Amino acid sequence: MLDIRLIRNDSQAVKDGLARRGESTDVIDRLVDLDSQLRQLTGERDSLRAEIRRVSNEVGQMFRDNNREAATELQEMSRQLGAEEHALDDKADALETELRSALLRVPNLPAIDCPDGASENDNVVVRTENFDADSYGDHQKVPHWEIGEALGILDVERAVRMSGSMFVMYRKMGATLARALCQLALDRNADLYEEVRPPTLVKTSTLEATGHLPKFAEEAYQIERDDLWTIPTAEVPLTSLARDEILSESDLPMRFCAHTSCFRREAGSAGKDTRGLLRVHEFDKVEILAYSTPEQASAMHAEILGRAEAIISELGLAYRVLDLCAGDIGNSAARTFDIEVYAPGADKWLEVSSVSWFSDYQARRANLRYRSSDGKGTTILHTLNGSALAVPRVWAAIVETYRQPDGAIRIPELLLPYMRGATEITAP
């Protein structure tokens, strides 16, 4: 959520930011108008309340003085003031609701150094590592859904039978590999990032805090009976971890790491890059997230990107880092770097991590504040996060990249400690 005071005082800057995203700026004029009306109204209402309070105290005093007649007169006057106050209050409430719901739908402003651009075609490739298109043999140019079936480690057919399309099931060493990836990601970050296992079912307000609601309700699974939602990412519970709390500046940055299932309806993407593990409704992911001061944010962003990148790199996979343009960053983000891994069998670059800085956009929604070490008062903190490792696509890239001429999968060295002694996955 943007600061209403920024919209009030510098609406042009806000419009410019939204324009960089290719968003309409009409809503800003409406917000400025609503805000001004609301302040006018609440000002009047508060004066009335002050008057009612003053009069009521007088009434009390008169009763104590046994001056009943005068008291009754004042009571009548206060009753009328009360009716006026009530009417103003209703108006103010309606305005406030309207203002808030409009404000919740305004996306974050892109960072100054976020590249310009209208769509994913304008994203900037910052670097490409470990990639040589000619280095892949024919044995590596087999898509993981074929490899997985041949080795009996990926069972799409039965998963679809029990849950529907875009659900998958890992089996045997395939399941072990999926779990190994999670454990690797958790262990690698445990030096600085507190391991958390949060709930995967959350309230509406929790999904609102990250910006997933109200705009993207279609993307999440909802359990209406209990008014709960499944999380699309651990970013959601982790962002709300210290919701409504006031932290100390000396506590920052705070770093968290969580492995959870993630659920995405992927509405509208049926048939689009959905084969095998390319896009699934339920998957495992290890997320890393930080709360920081505004001053620490830039360094934290680099740290999280570095950590996400290092795992992919050390797993021996080819990847590239993209600096997303203003037209392609997510609703809540101010700046985002994507890591895409190359899958030689599918011959695609697969997004495996989105490392974002959200400035104070999510923190304002979640009411995450800190008290600065010197001065008084509180400041909204900043949030940042990224996938340390998203299982399905990394699993796919490993299976394709590490496929040997004989059809077996060699296990990357980094994963050996987690594979119960196996060094390769072979046909049954």
Next chain:
RNA sequence: GGAGAGGUGCCGGAGUCCGGUCGAACGGGCCUCCCUGCUAAGGAGGUGUGGGUUCGCCCACCGUGGGUUCGAAUCCCACCCUCUCCGCCA
């Protein structure tokens, strides 16, 4: 799910029966200053959040939302949460 108890500031805890100057006694903590070779003890003052502001102040918040009333932490209704016991269960 059932029964009982309870939700007040950083913490403990009073106020709720009998509505009024209560954003809130008292104690602890914390901060500043004084005293003091140092420390401890002692003394004085300060110490919630958010919004508005003509920068004087004003308003809101005592679990949440409604209601009654001139006036609600206090009365009424609904809901949520916590604790204890019972039931159920991994």
